[in-house]
Amino acid sequence: MxxxxxxxxxxxxxxxxxxxxxxxxxxxxxxxxxxxxxxxxxxxxxxxxxxxxxxxxxxxxxxxxxxxxxxxxxFPEAVRSRVPVNATVPAVPAARVREVLAAFGPVEAVKVKVAEEGQSLADDLGRVAAVREALPEAALRVDANGGWSVAEAVEALGQLEPFGLEYAEQPVAGINGLAEVRALLAERGTPVRIAADESVRKAEDPLRVARAGAADLIVVKAAPLGGVRRALRIVREAGLPAVVSSALDTSVGLAAGAALAAALPELPHACGLGTGALLAADVVGSPLVPDAGFLPAGAALAERSRPDxxxxxxxxxxxxxxxxxxxxxxxxxxxxxxxx
The missing domain is CATH 3.30.390.10 (Enolase-like, N-terminal domain)
Structure with missing residues (x-):
């Protein structure tokens, strides 16, 4: 492209x-x-x-x-004044979930890391259950970073679905694997939508996942895709709902993600841009962390992303x-x- x-x-x-x-x-x-x-x-x-x-x-x-x-x-002109964001729960023990969530403040969506190397499905189930107990009404999504096989993904998502998943992000590596998982879930009547992340941002052709019918939505990050304007074009040409996410950035990097989310014509899902709350320090005086589940856009974003x-x-x-x-x-x- x-x-x-x-x-x-x-x-x-x-x-x-x-x-x-x-x-x-x-x-x-x-x-x-x-x-x-x-x-x-x-x-x-x-x-x-x-x-x-x-x-x-x-x-x-x-x-x-x-x-x-x-x-x-x-950055391109914003079409909204603020951007909804989710909390992110790393692959911590279930007992630490509330501690992690506390750093994000009030949020309406949470992404939970699963399929961590060295951990089991029981660990994932415990972590997700702890999030659901802490936030009974939150939109809940899981992110496997391609860590499961097709069979493991189908089994895991079947057991995780009762917690009310909004979607599962990159359950397996590769576009063909995503398409297979999506088809098997449909065949078994497991109503979990599939989101593609690495299969978009790491691909030579970021649009292939959409053409292959391998995902219900795409996760886009400004930096790995070459910038906000290129990411906007990929979303437009893919024709799928998009979730904007970050890559564990400082507030300077988070500003690019927030600018991307603020410029999208449609933003149906909370974005994975709250990861500033996972940092114990930042380079700006007023870090870009969620405020009642939102980040600023426009002039306020520029002011908050200038290093001290x-x-x-x-x-x-x-x-x-x-x-x-x-x-x-x-x-x-x-x-x-x-x-x-």
Whole structure:
């Protein structure tokens, strides 16, 4: 899919405007207790370049394109003044669920991580049951990050469905697997809708999942898709309901997700943009955490996503990690430059 890209600044310009931070998390998430990010200041504001450490340069380059869009071009006009968000419960023991939920404040939707390596279906059932007990009326969705086989997904979702699932996000890896799970659930009369995440944001062709009839809705993230404008185009061409989510970003990165959600013509589901509540610290004075289940949009969003110089200094990454990120920035810049 071709998409006009903003002007790519010179690498020297990016290097001069880069700040590398490391912030602590409240709970372990995706196997880490700290989150590193490279932040870029440009003429339009700030952008975040924070692909997960294991991602290769080709995939990570899309995250850089998103950061450049945010900092050098800015975001499209918002069509709503605030964005509804869900709470996110990592793969914690059921006894910690209420503690995690407390950081989000009042919310009407919760996403629960399941299929964690080293855990069992019993762990998932206990965690989901604890969320349902704490919030009896909340919309409840689970996210397996592709961790189940087809057979495991069908079995697990059959047992989880009585809790009233809104949908299951990426229960298995791959588009063919999603289509098979969706068909088997329908065959068994299990009314759980399927959402595609990795099969959209990690795919060479993000629209293939829609053409294959493999999902009922898609989960989109601004950074992995190359920016807000490209994500908007993917949603439009996919023709499926979209849920906007984040990638454990600081408030700078969360602003891109909120801008995407604020610009979508339709937003039928609460978004996975409340993950700022999982951070024990942030780089802005007033972090983008849910307020009565919402994040701001428009001018208020821009104000809340501007880093504080003192916090940038406080959470600056060690020198060797700054060098690592700048080297990664250089490699990803070369990938983008070769494509222009």
């Amino acid at each position: 071709s998409e006009p890209a903003p002007r790519l600044p010179d690498l020297t310009e990016l290097m001069a405007r880069a700040a590398v931070v490391r912030v602590p998390l409240r709970v372990r998430f995706r196997g880490v207790t700290e989150r590193e990010a490279l932040l870029l200041e440009g003429p339009a504001g700030w952008g975040e370049f924070a692909p997960f450490l294991e991602y290769g340069d080709a995939e990570s380059a899309r995250w850089l394109a998103s950061a450049v869009e945010a900092a050098w071009e800015g 110089p003192g916090l940038l200094a406080e959470w600056a990454a060690p020198a060797e990690r700054r060098r690592w990120w700048l080297e990664r920035l250089g490699r990803c810049h070369a990938v983008l430059a070769a494509g222009q």
